Amino acid sequence: MSSAVPDITLNDGRTIPQLGFGVFQVPPAETQKAVETAIEIGYRHIDTAQMYGNEAGVGAAVAASGLNRDEFFLTSKLNNGFHLPDDARRSFDETLKALGTDHIDLFLIHWPLPGRYNGDFVQTWNTLEEFYRDGRARSIGVSNFTQHHLGRLRAETQVRPAVNQIEVHPYLTNDDLRTYNTENEIANEAYSPIAQGEVLGDPVIVDIARQAGKSPAQVVLRWHIQRGDIIFPKSKTADRVRENFEIFDFELDGSAMASITSLDRGEKGRTGANPDTMNWIPEN
Numbered sequence: 001m002s003s004a005v006p007d008i009t010l011n012d013g014r015t016i017p018q019l020g021f022g023v024f025q026v027p028p029a030e031t032q033k034a035v036e037t038a039i040e041i042g043y044r045h046i047d048t049a050q051m052y053g054n055e056a057g058v059g060a061a062v063a064a065s066g067l068n069r070d071e072f073f074l075t076s077k078l079n080n081g082f083h084l085p086d087d088a089r090r091s092f093d094e095t096l097k098a099l100g101t102d103h104i105d106l107f108l109i110h111w112p113l114p115g116r117y118n119g120d121f122v123q124t125w126n127t128l129e130e131f132y133r134d135g136r137a138r139s140i141g142v143s144n145f146t147q148h149h150l151g152r153l154r155a156e157t158q159v160r161p162a163v164n165q166i167e168v169h170p171y172l173t174n175d176d177l178r179t180y181n182t183e184n185e186i187a188n189e190a191y192s193p194i195a196q197g198e199v200l201g202d203p204v205i206v207d208i209a210r211q212a213g214k215s216p217a218q219v220v221l222r223w224h225i226q227r228g229d230i231i232f233p234k235s236k237t238a239d240r241v242r243e244n245f246e247i248f249d250f251e252l253d254g255s256a257m258a259s260i261t262s263l264d265r266g267e268k269g270r271t272g273a274n275p276d277t278m279n280w281i282p283e284n
C-alpha cells in the first residue's frame, strides 16, 4: 500500500487507503492507461463496478504495474441485474476473472433495488456473506443504502457492512446518514467527492483555495480527508490525477472546514439518484 496515503481500519479489521482512484465513466478502452497513470503517481486503491464495464482495464493495469497484488486495494460492485443468488455468484466469478485476481478487497451491493425488482437486498447480502466467508471478498459492503436498508441488514443478517458508499460533497454533506454509518461502525465512502466538478467554482471554495495556495479540488478533497471519509476522485486528465493525490501537505483550519460544510444544499445538491425516492434502477 502507498506510504503517502493514510489507511482507515474497517470494522472487520482490514485496512483501506483513505484516498483511491475512481473509474466511473472511464471508457473501457481508456481504463488501463488511466489506471496505469494513477498507479505511477502512487494510487493503490481503485474503485470500479460491474456497471462501469471497465474491470478488465483495471486488472490489466494492475498486472502491467509489476507490483505485488497485495500492494493494491481493489473494489467492485454487484450490478443491479445480478441480485438473485446464482446471478450474483456468476457475476462475482466474472469480476474476479476480469480483474485477474483470486480475491477482491471490497465487494459492494451497488444499489438497493426498489421493491418491484427481483430479489430482496437482504437475500443478496446473504450471497455476499458467502464470498466473505470463503475469503474471495476480503471485505463486503453496500452502496446507496440509507438508514432503513441498513436497519434491515442489522436485524436480519450476520456480517456487518464494512462500508456504505454514498454521495458526499460540499453541496450534499449527507451528515445524518454519515453519522448513522459511524454510530454503526460502518465506514463512510464518499462518492462524487467534488460533485463531478460542480463545486469547484464555488466562491467560498475558491477563496479558501487561494488562501491555502492549493486548487479548489485539493481543498474539497482535503475537507473529506479531515472528515474521515474514504474518497476516490475520478479523472482522465493526468495533471488532475496528480493534483488530487497531493492533498497531504496542508491542513484546513476549523473555520475553513465549517465554511465548506455550510455550503450543504441537502437534496438540491444531489448529483445522482436518491435511493429512497428512486423508482428506477441505473443501468449500465
Ligand SMILES: NC(=O)C1=CN([C@@H]2O[C@H](COP(=O)(O)OP(=O)(O)OC[C@H]3O[C@@H](n4cnc5c(N)ncnc54)[C@H](OP(=O)(O)O)[C@@H]3O)[C@@H](O)[C@H]2O)C=CC1
Pocket (backbone or CB within 6 Å): 021, 022, 023, 024, 025, 047, 048, 110, 143, 144, 165, 166, 190, 191, 192, 193, 194, 195, 196, 197, 200, 217, 218, 232, 233, 234, 235, 236, 237, 240, 241, 243, 244, 272
Ligand atoms: N456507488 C455509486 O453509486 C457511485 C460511485 N462512484 C465512484 O466515485 C468515483 C468518483 O466520483 P465521480 O462521480 O466519478 O466524480 P468526481 O466527483 O470524482 O468528479 C469527476 C469529474 O471531475 C473532474 N475532475 C477530477 N479531478 C479534477 C480536478 N482536480 N480539477 C477539475 N476537475 C476535476 C473529472 O474530469 P476529467 O475526468 O475530464 O479530468 C470528472 O469530470 C467514481 O469514479 C466511482 O468510482 C461515483 C458515482 C456513483
Ligand SMILES: O=C(O)C(=O)[C@@H](O)[C@H](O)C(=O)CO
Pocket (backbone or CB within 6 Å): 024, 049, 051, 110, 271, 272, 273, 282, 283
Ligand atoms: O445515480 C446516478 O444517477 C448515476 O448515474 C450514477 O450514480 C450511476 O448510476 C452509478 O451508480 C455509478 O456508480
